[in-house]
Amino acid sequence: MDAQGRGRADNNVDPADQWVLNPQTGDYELRLTPSGGQSAVPGPRRGAPRRGQQQEVPAQRRRREPQQPAQTGRRRSKPKKKAKGKKILLWSAGSLAFVVLATAAGGYFYYEHLNGNLTVTDTPEAKNSFSKDEAFNILIIGTDKRTGKGNEGYGDKGSVGHADTNILLHVSKDRTNATALSIPRDLIVDVPDCTDKDGKVIAGTSQVRFNTSLGQDNRTPGCTMKTVKAVTGITPDHFMMVDFNAVKTLSSAVGGVDVCVAKDVDDKESHLKLPKGTSSVEGEQALAFLRTRHSFGNQGDLDRIKVQQQFLGSLARKMSSSDTLTSPSKLTSLAEAATNALSVDQGIGTLNKLKDVALELKKVPPKNISFVTTPVLDNPAEKVKATVVVNEAKAPEVFNAIKNDVSLTETKKKKKSAESARLKGTKSEASEVRVDLYNGSLKTGAAQETLTWLQNNEGVTKSSQLGNKPTQKKTTLEYSPDQADQARRLADIMGLPASAMKPGKSEKNDQGLPAIILVLGQDFQGAGTPIDGASAKAPKVDGQQTADKTVCAQ
Template identity: 40%
Template sequence: MSDPWDGPVGQATRSRSARVSGQRTAESQGVRPPGGRAAARAVTGNSTGPRSRRRTQAVRSGRRVLKIAATCLSVLILATAGAGWWFYQHLNGNINSLSLDGKGGTEKADAFGRTPINILVMGSDGRTSAADCKLGGGCSRTGVQSGNGNADVEMVVHISADRSNATVMSIPRDTMTNIPACKDSESGQSTAGYYGQINSALQYGPTCQVSTVHQLTGITIDHFVELDFSGVVKMSDAVGGVSVCVSDNVYDTYSHLKLSKGTHTLKGEAALEFVRSRHGFGDGSDLGRTVSQHIFLSAMIRKFKSAGTLTNPTAVYDLADAATKALTVDDGLGSVGKLIGLAADLNKVPAKRITFTTMQTSPDPGNSNRVVVGAGAKALFATIAGDQSLTTGSGKKSSAASATATASAVPASRIAVTVENGTGITGRASAVATALTDQGFSSATTTANAPSSAATTTLTYGTGQRAEAQTVAKTLGLSSAHLEQSTGTGLTLVIGADWPSGTTYSGSTASPAPADTKAATSNANASTADESKTCAEVSPYRTVSLDGVAMTPAQAYAAASGKPDSDE
């Protein structure tokens, strides 16, 4: 308690023994006794001796310390909050974003109401800054270039609706296709459309590249991310280097990559030389380069997921600062919060369930240095567009049969459906029921006519059978709006007038029936991000030239013994 006269605790004490319950004294009423403070102290039993003075001084000193500490803490809190706000604004200010203008199509939700994410990642070869000129070369005659370059790296990154798996599909830069009519909103450069090399679409802006890929593959593109040469350098430095392996000594005299056989940690320009090298690996074409890029990205993903990388504040700041400076994105990703959300979604996917592939190609009949879409590519496109995993839960390659079964904890073979025709069109129930059994559903599936005509299609299910209903809905392309719980048992599908033909709901906002994943991964160089022991295969062909002499990358390495390796 505090003294009603002298204020601070410890300057005076009150004798509790003199107090009687219900009795009020002059002290308790706050009335000062005659004689002033000295008399008051005498009443309360206090003295003004040295010990009392020392106690008073100590209390006052302690209060000053507390005031100073509180003031310092307040300043620290304000400074920290201010620094955090500055940091957030600083990162947002780094980001360059553009509108996608709906050029990539509209994403569809699955039977659970969730949507996948499809991002087109582009690596530009533009020399639009002094840094890019130095890194990429070729500016001695032209100087720093203006406008957009070519998309020498194109990858469709698909993150599944349930965030359980992801697919990264590379599209070789030498692919010939139809470029649609486009206009760059920034430069004003436009085209009425033409047949040409796919990477050239970027010259008309990132949205034109998105539109071209969407038209070629049928895959909805929700977002895009573009980075240039200096962006690759910044990102590799920010993560502290990326560990890669090469199968032999290699010297690509074009990208300047020079490494001895074995494992290396690449940062900065060395990382850029590795991902740019097309003459050092595989057959010396862009097809070999996509595989080595997958090896690099897989290693980077493993590093992101390794202990400490994303929990180290300094590493996170460096990465965020480098990423926001290095990237051009669509406005759907144009803030730090949105980029963090995207990173969190990708981080949910285990490395063993991130599949890297390269679009299947065939030689272009009109040009041996170009390629066209090959056999199996349509199946690969369909798996991505249909939100279908290329791996199982264990990380092994998926199959068409397992794709339906993994949609629910209940195997399709144990799910029977009563299919009723509410359209008045003969054979509708039979057609849909046959499609279900062909997809592996129970042979106990039956057909009947609905009690009355139905305007809309509904799938009713009994208590505890929602998972089975969702599996059926996913297979048939029905959205969650078509599902209804009943008081009965079993699953009953009533086909309404809104579904007059076909075995996949025509108004579907969900995924189509599973595609053939074996065909999708055939000749697609499929690998998963957890494959840490895979080495980039050095080309055995004479794909490089040194002093005018054609030779293999390994021969060039031996001949250039005086040139330091890229990681030195």
């Protein structure tokens, strides 16, 4: 049964016909008929608790399954026998599709129905909550497992479900930009130790393909998250996985996705057949477009990544179009398809949390959503080139840009006037700055390195190094109001952003004199390197695309 047909009443009323525009909010809300007849949308499942009640359910069971016990505070994952099957990266289900959930959950029962569609897995590597006030990183994973109706012709027949497609989505703190970093499945990496779903430790492996970070030896998405951090230095906050069937249902729900090819395509492997130029694809044809590798470039995974990025950018534009967002029937279909497709961690494992993610991403202009691929080189250890390695000359600056929240497109940075004012005003002479340094970074000896540089190169002679503090993400500079001029001078010397300035307190140094407090964070790159990542120059990345433009596949 299709998404709109589910739960229809006997009088064949489409649920979409009962969405009413609320003039106060500008959102469509579901108005259920208060009669005794069958509801036009799925009601609560048989045996489900009423509002305010809870039942005990096991951790790995899907909520929508009737009469299954559940563990308080946790969502049930989908049982294996009902698994949707093969997974693939899908930009809309992984991010933009959740914009529809802001308007598609007006009715309580329908909200509970959509919420129950989600598959949620407790993941120690993921945060337990989502912050709307910070930058965030979501790892979107697609596996190559072949289960699922109609998916027999795709992927590796015997695969346990490897990380076939991977995108690390970074959304900036000020919401002016986002970067979607593709990580090739054939990238040679060291997979760190991690745990399986039962908490059993899985030993890491060296010099293996990135895709083995999932599925191999029962590795979970948390293992893939740890591998991403080991390779890039960027910490994923959450993960999302979607399935092959979502490509079909979501592309059909929006009425097709426009794609462009530079030449006629007739691929006998994927059965993709397209004329030169722009075509609209949906369903099985959309899946074939994403999976084909024999029609473009060198017929390798890197060329397929470019094709996927084109598709995802086009889908993002279609998702945010007025034609989609003002259509109650499309919103209903999209909400069903998106929630059915998803596997997520506990930190974003409810409809409300996913709505928050979507609304934050919706603030980013499509022209500032960049699609890039990790810079790589052919594996020098191979005679027949089958895998790649990180390009150490180019990749670090891309990773550092993401870590430092630097946009890969031109944007106008939003600044908080109260914070910016802290950098304005008189500055002491460097020789008058009295500062105590602590190391809260992950770099051994960072405080001593900075002390030596300040004293020998910058003339900050009244400085002391006092050891380690608990690790913190950002560098901070604390000072009392009468030390603001000293703090401004040190901030200028070190390239500190206004957000690092913390007025309010100081401490006494080993001579009993008041000193400002500098704690180096994980954003510390080395003595003499500005800590204000926002001032860093964005790197130029080969093959970079943005979500507002179409690049024809070649």
